Amino acid sequence: MMRVREKILISKIRSHKDADAFEEIYNTYLEPIYRFVYFKVSSTQEAEDITSEVFLKAWQYLSDRSAPQVRNLQAFVYRIARNLVVDFYRDRAKRNEVSPEVSLELSDKIALPKTAAEKIHDDLMFWEIEKNIKHLKDEYREVILLRFVEELSTTEIADILEKTVGSTRVLIHRALKALREIVSTNKKFDQENE
Amino acid sequence: MSDILKQLKGLKKVQPNKDWELSNRKILFNQIRAEQRIFQQNNSTWEFGRQSLKRTSTFIKLLIPVEAVAKPVGVVILVLALALGGGVATVSASLNSLPGDVIYPLKIMTEKVQLSLTIAPQDKTYLSLEFAGRRLDELGRIKDQDRATKAVNKFKENLDQVKNQLEGLDNSQKIEMAKTVGVKTTQYESALQKSSYLEEETIRSALHSIEEANTYALRVIIHKTQAEESTVSLKEATKLLQEKINRTEAKIMETASVRQVTATTGNQSESSSELQLILEEAKVDLANNNLEEALNKVVEISQQAIALELAKEDQKVDKMDIEAIEEPVSAEEILIEEEDNIEPIVDSLADIANDEIQTEEE
Numbered sequence: 166m167m168r169v170r171e172k173i174l175i176s177k178i179r180s181h182k183d184a185d186a187f188e189e190i191y192n193t194y195l196e197p198i199y200r201f202v203y204f205k206v207s208s209t210q211e212a213e214d215i216t217s218e219v220f221l222k223a224w225q226y227l228s229d230r231s232a233p234q235v236r237n238l239q240a241f242v243y244r245i246a247r248n249l250v251v252d253f254y255r256d257r258a259k260r261n262e263v264s265p266e267v268s269l270e271l272s273d274k275i276a277l278p279k280t281a282a283e284k285i286h287d288d289l290m291f292w293e294i295e296k297n298i299k300h301l302k303d304e305y306r307e308v309i310l311l312r313f314v315e316e317l318s319t320t321e322i323a324d325i326l327e328k329t330v331g332s333t334r335v336l337i338h339r340a341l342k343a344l345r346e347i348v349s350t351n352k353k354f355d356q357e358n359e
Numbered sequence: 360m361s362d363i364l365k366q367l368k369g370l371k372k373v374q375p376n377k378d379w380e381l382s383n384r385k386i387l388f389n390q391i392r393a394e395q396r397i398f399q400q401n402n403s404t405w406e407f408g409r410q411s412l413k414r415t416s417t418f419i420k421l422l423i424p425v426e427a428v429a430k431p432v433g434v435v436i437l438v439l440a441l442a443l444g445g446g447v448a449t450v451s452a453s454l455n456s457l458p459g460d461v462i463y464p465l466k467i468m469t470e471k472v473q474l475s476l477t478i479a480p481q482d483k484t485y486l487s488l489e490f491a492g493r494r495l496d497e498l499g500r501i502k503d504q505d506r507a508t509k510a511v512n513k514f515k516e517n518l519d520q521v522k523n524q525l526e527g528l529d530n531s532q533k534i535e536m537a538k539t540v541g542v543k544t545t546q547y548e549s550a551l552q553k554s555s556y557l558e559e560e561t562i563r564s565a566l567h568s569i570e571e572a573n574t575y576a577l578r579v580i581i582h583k584t585q586a587e588e589s590t591v592s593l594k595e596a597t598k599l600l601q602e603k604i605n606r607t608e609a610k611i612m613e614t615a616s617v618r619q620v621t622a623t624t625g626n627q628s629e630s631s632s633e634l635q636l637i638l639e640e641a642k643v644d645l646a647n648n649n650l651e652e653a654l655n656k657v658v659e660i661s662q663q664a665i666a667l668e669l670a671k672e673d674q675k676v677d678k679m680d681i682e683a684i685e686e687p688v689s690a691e692e693i694l695i696e697e698e699d700n701i702e703p704i705v706d707s708l709a710d711i712a713n714d715e716i717q718t719e720e721e
Binding site (some may be wrong): 169179182183184187188195196199200203205208209212213216217220224228238290291293294296309313314315316326330331334335344345348 | 387
C-alpha cells in the first residue's frame with residue numbers, strides 16, 4: 166500500500182473512527198500477517214486466534230486519539246503480531262504446557278492445482294521447503310519469510326524488526342546461507358539413502 | 360539457488376481458512392462499526408459543522424477556482440509565520456545547518472515548501488536532484504557517524520524522489536532530464552568516494568542509491584533511443600553506456616587489487632574474474648549495439664559485486680564472533696587447569712605441615 170494512502174487511512178480512523186478505512190488496512194494485511202504468525206506458532210488454530218487479536222489491537226490503537234500517531238503502518242502491524250506471539254509463548258511457558266513439536270501443516274492449506282501430476286509436484290516442493298524451513302532458527306525463518314515470501318525491502322524489514330538496515334541485510338544474508346546449507350545437506354542425505 | 364527462492368515464493372499459497380476469514384471479519388467489523396456509530400452520534404454537531412463547511416466550500420469553488428488561490432495563500436501564511444516567529448534570518452541560518460541540529464528540520468521544511476511551490480515537473484525533478492547534492496555537501500561537513508547516517512537516509516529519499524519524478528515526466532522532457540540525472544549522479548558518486556572517514560556500510564548504501572538512479576536514467580535514454588531509431592541519440596547513448604562500463608571496470612580492478620593485497624581466499628578472486636568475463640560480454644553487446652543487454656550485464660555485475668562485498672563483510676563478522684566467544688572460554692579453561700593444579704599443591708603442603716608437627720613432637 167502506498168505510504169500516502171496509508172497516512173490518509175490512519176488519519177481517517179483517528180479523526181472519526183472510519184470503519185471502511187480500517188477495512189482497507191485489514192484487507193491489505195490479513196494474509197501476510199496470518200502467514201507471519203502461522204510460521205511462528207505453526208498451528209492453524211493459534212495462528213487464527215493471534216491474527217484476529219492483531220487486528221483488534223491495531224484498531225484500538227489507531228482509533229485512540231490520545232495515543233501517539235502511527236508513522237509506519239506496515240511496521241506497526243507486524244510489530245503487534247510479533248509482540249502477541251511473544252506473549253503467546255510466554256503464557257504457554259507459564260502454564261507449563263508441553264510444547265508440541267513444530268509441525269507446519271502446509272499441505273492442507275495449499276489451493277489444489279488442476280491436474281494430479283501438478284498436485285504431486287507442488288506437494289513435493291512444499292514438503293521439501295517446509296521441511297527445510299523448519300530447521301531454521303526463528304530469527305532466520307522470520308527474515309526469510311519477510312524477504313522472499315512477502316518480498317519486502319530490507320529497509321521495511323529493518324523497520325519491523327527495529328534493527329539497522331545494515332544488520333538486517335547481514336541477517337538475511339546469513340539466513341539464506343543457512344537455508345542453502347540445510348537444503349544441500351538434506352539433498353546429500355537423500356542421495357545417500359537412495 | 361533460484362529454485363529455493365521459487366519454492367519460497369510458493370509459500371504465499373499458505374492462506375487463512377476461508378470460513379474463518381469470513382466469520383472473523385464479521386465479528387471484528389460488527390464491533391468496529393458499532394464503535395463508529397456511537398462516535399458519530401456523540402459528534403453529530405461537529406459532523407454537521409464539517410458537512411456544512413464542505414457545502415460552503417463547494418459553493419465558493421464555483422465562484423473562485425480554489426486551486427489557483429490555495430498556493431499563494433499558503434505562501435502568504437508561510438511568510439507571515441516566518442516573519443513573526445524568527446524571520447528570514449532563521450531560514451537562511453538553517454541553510455548551513457547539519458542533520459541533528461535544532462534548526463535542521465526548518466531547512467528540510469523549506470525545501471519541501473519550495474518543491475511543492477514548483478509546478479513544472481522537470482523543475483521538480485531538478486530541485487530534488489539539487490537537494491540530494493545538498494545532502495552530500497552536509498555529509499562532507501559531518502564528522503560523526505550518527506549524523507552521517509541521517510544525511511545518507513535523506514539523500515536516499517531525495518534520490519528516490521528524483522526517480523519517481525523522472526518516471527512521471529513527458530517523453531520530451533524525460534530524456535533531457537535523464538541525461539542531467541546521469542551526469543549529476545556520476546558527480547555524486549565520485550564526491551562520495553572521497554569521504555573516506557565514513558563507515559563502509561554508510562557509503563555503500565548511498566552508492567547503491569546512486570547506482571540505481573544512474574541505471575534508471577540510462578535505461579530511460581536507451582529505451583528512447585531504440586524507440587526513435589535515430590543515429591544521433593544512439594551515438595550519445597552508446598557513449599554514456601561506454602562511460603558506465605569504464606567506471607564499472609575501474610571499480611572491479613580496484614577491488615581485485617585490494618583483494619590481491621589482502622590475499623583472500625581463492626574463490627573470491629575467481630568471482631572477480633567472473634565479473635570481468637561478464638564485463639567483456641557487455642562490451643561485445645555494446646559493440647553490436649545491444650544497448651539494453653549491455654546495461655543489464657553491467658547491472659548484474661554491480662549486484663554481484665555487492666554480494667561479494669557482503670560475503671567479505673560477513674566473513675569478517677564471523678571471525679569477530681568466533682574471537683568474542685573464544686575469549687571467555689579460554690579464560691575458563693585456565694581456571695579449570697589451575698583448579699586441577701591447586702589440589703596436589705594443597706595436599707603436598709598438608710604433608711609437609713604434618714611432617715613438621717611430627718618432628719617437633721619427637
